[in-house]
Amino acid sequence: MEDHPYHFFSPDELDQLERIEEAGRANEYLYRILDIGQYMLQCGGEVSRVEDSIRRLCLSFGAERADVFTITSSIVVTIYARRFGAVTQTRRITGSAYDLYRLEQLNQLSRRICAEHWSLEQTEEALEAIRSARQYGFGVQLFTYALVSSSFALFFGGSLLDAAASGVIGVVLKFLDRAIRRTEANAFLSSLLCACLGGLLAGLAVKLRLGDDAGMISIGNIMLLIPGVALTNSLRDMFSGNTISGLMRFIESILLALTIAFGFALAAGLL
C-alpha cells in the first residue's frame, strides 16, 4: 500500500475508479460496433447476420457476454464483463436500401476486426473508407432502370415495342425518383407519384402507337417499384425466428404495393 502512487485512495476506491475507466472505454468500443451494425442493417443485411456480427465483435473486444436485440428499426446491445460491469447502448435505424457491395465490405471488416483485434482508430478509418467508396454514377443508374424495365416487359410477354417504351419510361421514372429524393419526401409518396406517372406515360405511349399493350409496358416499370424482394425477405425473416422484423417488413411491403396499385389506378382514371 505504501509504495502505491495513489495512496490517498483505498484499494476499494481504486478498484471502482478502474471500473469506471474501463466502462468508459467499453462504451466507446460499443459505439463503434453499433456503427458497423447500423451500417450493415442500412445496406440490407439480414437481422440475424447483424445480430451475429455485433455479438462476435463484442466478444472479440473483451466482453464476457453480449446480448443483442435487433429489429429493422433499432438495435439494443448490452455487454457485460467483470472488469467494467454491464454497458448498454441503443441505436435507432432509419432508412435502408440495398447496397450489396458495402454489405460485403462490412462483413469482411467485422471478420477481420474479430480475428486481428483492431484498435478504435483503425476501425474508424476502415469504416470511413467503406463509407466513401465510389458507387455507380447516375448514368449507370439510368441504364439500369431502362434495362430492368424492358427486360421484364419482355419477360411477361410484351412485344419489342412495349419493351422499348417501358425502357424509356423507366428512365423518366429515375429522373422523377431523383427529384423527389432530393426533397426527402415520404417513401410512399414517392412510389405513388412514380406509379401515377408510369401509368400515364404507358397509356400515352399506346395512344401514340409507340406501344402495343399498356399493361405490358407498365409491368416492366412495376417490377422496379414493387417490393417483391422485401416481401420474400420478410417471410424469410419470420421463418428464421425474427418475427417482429418480418412483420414490420411484410406490412411495409403490402402498403407499398397498395400505394403503387393506387398510383396506376389513378393514372387510369385520369386518362
Add this chain to the structure above:
Amino acid sequence: MDMLIQLVTAFTGSLGFALLFHVRKEKLLLASLGGLLAWGVYLLMGLATDQEVVRYFAASVVLTVYAEFLARAVKCPATLFLVTASIPLIPGGSLYRTMECFMTSDLEAFSAQALTTVLLAVAIAVGMLFPTAIFQLVRRARIKKAPEMPGQERSPLS
C-alpha cells in the same frame, strides 16, 4: 421461343437489379447467371409438375445452393447472390395484380390472387431456408474441430 426470351430477360433483369443494388463487376456475371439458373430450373420443373408452388420451391432450393457455394468460393455473403438471382422468381407481378384487384374491389379475384402471392413467397422463402440451414450445420461442425476462440487474451479491453 417464349422460353428463350424468358431466360435471356431473366438474366438481364437480374443483371439490372444487381447493378441497382451496387454489386461490383466481378460478381455481376455470377449474380445474373444465378437469375438465369433459377428461371431455368423453374422451366425445367414444368416438365415434371404443373404445381406452381413446387416449381418455385425447387428453383429457390437450387438457387440457394448455388448462392451458398459461390459465397464460399468468392468469400462474400450469400445474400449478395440470393437477393439478385431470386429476382425472376419473386412474385412482384403477382403482388401487383393482387393490389389491382383490391383497388377495383373485385374481392373474389383479390382473395385468389393474394393467396397465390403469399404461397409463392412462402415457397421461395422456405426453399431458401433448407440449404442455408444445411450449410450452417456443416460450418458449425467444422468450427467445433478448431480450437475455441484463439487470441481472446489479446483483446484491447482486457
